Amino acid sequence: MCGIVGLFLKTDTLQPQLGDLMSDMLITMTDRGPDSAGLAVYSDSAGYKLTVQSDAADDVFPALDEWLAVNVPGTTMRHLSTHAVISGPADLGLTLPAALADAFPQLRIMSGGAAMEVFKEVGLPRDVAARFNLRDMAGTHGIGHTRMATESAVTTDGAHPFSTGDDQCLVHNGSLSNHNALRRKLARQNVTVSSQNDSEVAAAYLTWKMREGANLGEALEMGLKDLDGFYTFVVGTKNGFGVLRDPIACKPAVLAETDDYVAFGSEYRALVGLPGIDTARVWEPEPATVYFWER
């Protein structure tokens, strides 16, 4: 069992409140996933952002800050608990990940992209939200996950969201049964999956399909054929937000839509704090049906 929340803003009005609204949604889903939590927050930016994580952030991040000043001038670093967001010019993503892997091999790269930042850690959703100041974050859309582990260990790497491409993320409630075969297939396509987690394979699969030219909606359609198991997925791209349930549809899902937003919750109670929810269109997404919004 896991909990998923998502909020995709169609207008600008709620953007300053994105983190605040998502915090309550995430914390409400603690019962479904108390062992880890994570979130991806999308906000417009001109350059490139790399979100990194260290288990020894207090020691590593000052050194990283100095290293960046010397080796990658023009970058800034924002330090949030175990994570840091390095911002710089649009071409930062081409060279920095490899350079960091050499200079700081223990550093984990959580995400990269123009818009997305990913924060995830082991712990209660309330504590995870607090350590990253989620309430203060603004943005256009966000996806959050509370984890009750089944397929791999309770670690930072096993927490969701999984990001396997720039500005792409996926969260998953369920379990995939063909992830090992798919992992080998993806490896032959030079798509790397860094953890043993089944959900990361689904994320990498969608990244591969989008790299081949599909949009998010098309990639999800293909996933219906190639991904075997139980799943409710919520996925994000720089300007898109998608939902997909497997044909059996055991894993719960509720969608709500108003003029201002599309919201996803594993349960309705995750959505009760949203403005206008009493008059929103609320429905259960159909099995094996792609739901996909773009701004």
Place this chain on the structure above:
Amino acid sequence: MQTYDLETHALRDLNAALQGQSQQTNETLWEVSNPKGAHAIAVGLDAPIEVTVLGPTGYYCAGMNKQATVNVKGSVGPGVAENMMSGTVIVEGDASQYAGATAHGGLLVIKGNASSRCGISMKGVDIVVHGNIGHMSAFMAQKGNLVVLGDAGDALGDSIYEARLFVRGSVKSLGADCIEKEMRPEHIELLADLLERAGADAKPEEFRRYGSARQLYHFHVDNASAY
């Protein structure tokens, strides 16, 4: 009327109060406000009381109900009226998966749509859905009646025993051993009564009946090698 606000009072206290009502209770009318999708509201009731829930609920609303009438002015999460024994549960909105699962008796009315596995393993309950139902509904249904004014999804009545299924709209597909059956006068009569009790504006003659072909659950010696 007893009123109970879940914004300010604990759900556990509400259920304890409702479950504590005796057969002769004078406190027969209860109203619950601000349910906000909470789970297990008004479960395990066993008294002739009437509970109105003013808004959407989460999992297992009115589960294991006996005697009581529970009216939800909103949608319900998975497992509404699960294992109900008697009484009436009315949902003004939609129901999520496995509505009325394993229920032995009583009447469950869903005025919106019900999603997958509606009436799974039902054992005697009457379920009337004003809208559509999802896939695998009435899977292994054993007894009772499932009435659907709208359409049914894939694999309706898969591995069904002796429940009766009445569908007015289309059936996407029938499950294993489920077949269409003749509507006889006694079925029209039964359906007319169910529709009236469920406040449903539909004519019994508009429905088709489905049930068990009885090929699956009897051991047949010719199939011995298949076991």
